[in-house]
Amino acid sequence: MNVFRLIGDMSHLAAIIILLIKIWRSRSCSGISGKSQLLFTAVFTCRYLDLFTNFVSIYNTTMKIFFLASSYATIYLIFMKFKATYNRNHDTFRFELLIVVSVILALLINHEFSATEILWTFSIYLEAVAILPQLFMITKTGEAESITSHYLFALGSYRGLYILNWIYRYYVEGHLDWIAVLSGIVQTGLYCDFFYLYITRVMKGKNLTLPA
Amino acid sequence: TVSISKHDEL
Numbered sequence: 001m002n003v004f005r006l007i008g009d010m011s012h013l014a015a016i017i018i019l020l021i022k023i024w025r026s027r028s029c030s031g032i033s034g035k036s037q038l039l040f041t042a043v044f045t046c047r048y049l050d051l052f053t054n055f056v057s058i059y060n061t062t063m064k065i066f067f068l069a070s071s072y073a074t075i076y077l078i079f080m081k082f083k084a085t086y087n088r089n090h091d092t093f094r095f096e097l098l099i100v101v102s103v104i105l106a107l108l109i110n111h112e113f114s115a116t117e118i119l120w121t122f123s124i125y126l127e128a129v130a131i132l133p134q135l136f137m138i139t140k141t142g143e144a145e146s147i148t149s150h151y152l153f154a155l156g157s158y159r160g161l162y163i164l165n166w167i168y169r170y171y172v173e174g175h176l177d178w179i180a181v182l183s184g185i186v187q188t189g190l191y192c193d194f195f196y197l198y199i200t201r202v203m204k205g206k207n208l209t210l211p212a
Numbered sequence: 213t214v215s216i217s218k219h220d221e222l
Binding site: 005012051054057060067120162165177 | 218221
């Protein structure tokens with residue numbers, strides 16, 4: 001463990017909690033892409049199958065359990081409890097495409113052709129693009145509530161901090177997982193224009209309205 | 213190199 005990965009995990013945890021608070025307090029999931037949340041749930045489910053077989057640490061296990069539980073809780077809130085507030089007509093990104101491409105890539109490019117390793121690789125590729133429906137939805141509606149932009153900032157920062165973690169691990173531990181690194185770079189890259197808008201607007205108290 | 217048997221990151 002290193003400080004970059006710890007802050008990254010805390011940022012990821014904060015994003016998930018911010019989203020749950022937003023939906024629970026406002027009793028609404030308006031502006032939230034249910035498709036992205038479905039993809040994140042698939043990411044955690046495929047990646048954490050080793051929850052009971054591969055014990056890394058108490059921290060690792062508790063975080064995995066929390067991420068799994070919170071992602072299922074989030075889709076429950078979106079598609080069941082507050083489904084009347086879900087903007088289905090704005091959440092129109094073809095996310096099936098993201099799943100198919102991630103499956104094909106995971107079958108072609110992986111570290112080992114085994115079930116758990118291919119599912120892990122699939123979860124890495126899928127996570128890199130899972131935010132696209134949410135970013136697409138914001139460009140479609142042209143704006144985002146400030147709490148949603150804080151959620152996105154925390155979520156985008158987490159993988160950016162992981163890149164620093166991978167640089168640290170490469171030089172300090174000689175550890176390198178180029179599949180995770182390349183996917184993490186793509187994932188963080190997708191947030192670039194959002195980060196620019198967040199820093200130039202939301203940080204100054206303005207709303208996140210995209211130039212139409 | 214990567215130790216695939218133990219993906220120790222979240």
